[in-house]
Amino acid sequence: MRTLSRVLVALAAIVATGTVSTPAHAIANGDGVPDGTYEFAVKLTDIGIPTADGGKRNSSCSGGLISPHWVLTAGHCFKDENDKRVSRTVADKTIATIGRADLKGKAGVTANVVEVRQHGSADVALARLDKAITGITPLKxxxxxxxxxxxxxxxxxxxxxxxxxxxxxxxxxxxxxxxxxxxxxxxxxxxxxxxxxxxxxxxxxxxxxxxxxxxxxxxxxxxxxxxxxxxxxxxxxxDAIAPWILSVVGADLKPKPSPPPSRAPQKQPQKVAQAPVSEPTSPLLWIAAIPLVLLVGALLVWTLRPRKGIHRRR
Structure with a gap:
């Protein structure tokens, strides 16, 4: 009964005011992004920004990853204690959170901003990260x-x-x-x-x-x-400032060539000197040589035999 009473009281308040309270959203009246969606989105968190009275404050901006090392964001996100845009980090530490739709979760990666480039006339700055962000497709x-x-x-x-x-x-x-x-x-x-x-x-x-x-x-x-x-x-x-952006991050957009595979010098096989191998003599050659041997022998016998009338006594 107590729960029912509370419900009735709430309904009465709604009828009386004619309004129903609704949860607020960032990007006012927007939608929450599911995990793993629009991973190129970046939150830039500034810790320890100097103020004109000598104190410190914290702040944040949004941005988009456009190359492994560079984040595109607004120029006024980097102002000094005199409220002037500067081409440098202004906080004690600026942390970029990339690929994490729910900041209470552990998805994505974080990196430190180590360099800032201001366009000058346009309200745009580029923030360089201290490490390459891989596995996330940057914005084109x-x-x-x-x-x-x-x-x-x-x-x-x-x-x-x-x-x-x-x-x-x-x-x-x-x-x-x-x-x-x-x-x-x-x-x-x-x-x-x-x-x-x-x-x-x-x-x-x-x-x-x-x-x-x-x-x-x-x-x-x-x-x-x-x-x-x-x-x-x-x-x-x-598009109006794309040439300037490319002049800063162009080299980072080009894929790094893969190093050639290391090839250890191969040892050439040493040639081993081999003694000549005598081929066995075919038996047919011996048989074919017999008549020639007999003929030579007969000629020698005939030549060496004594002949009459050739040798005379004295």
Missing amino acids: LNRRKPVDGQRLRLVGFGLTSGTAKRTASRLQTGQFEVTSVAKVELGVEGAAPRKTTSACPHDSGGPYFTDGKPAVVVAVVSRGPRCPHSGADTSTRV
């Missing part, structure tokens, strides 16, 4: 200009909403539609699962990509209104 860089109405997917580890206190522990995703194309930036608007599906803080650097094998990264999360919201966010076009 888009080289074609996006078009209005094009559908893209976004993944990120951002907040559940603009007022949330913690980022999501599970990777989130949503579908978006291109609404405008500028020289270096795109306008993208939530399409599914809701019109208010939108990027949130700490989704910065997350990749907008086309589904496929391999997935192709078209843009990077940059900025937008407070989430969740309808209307467009602003992202940076990958």
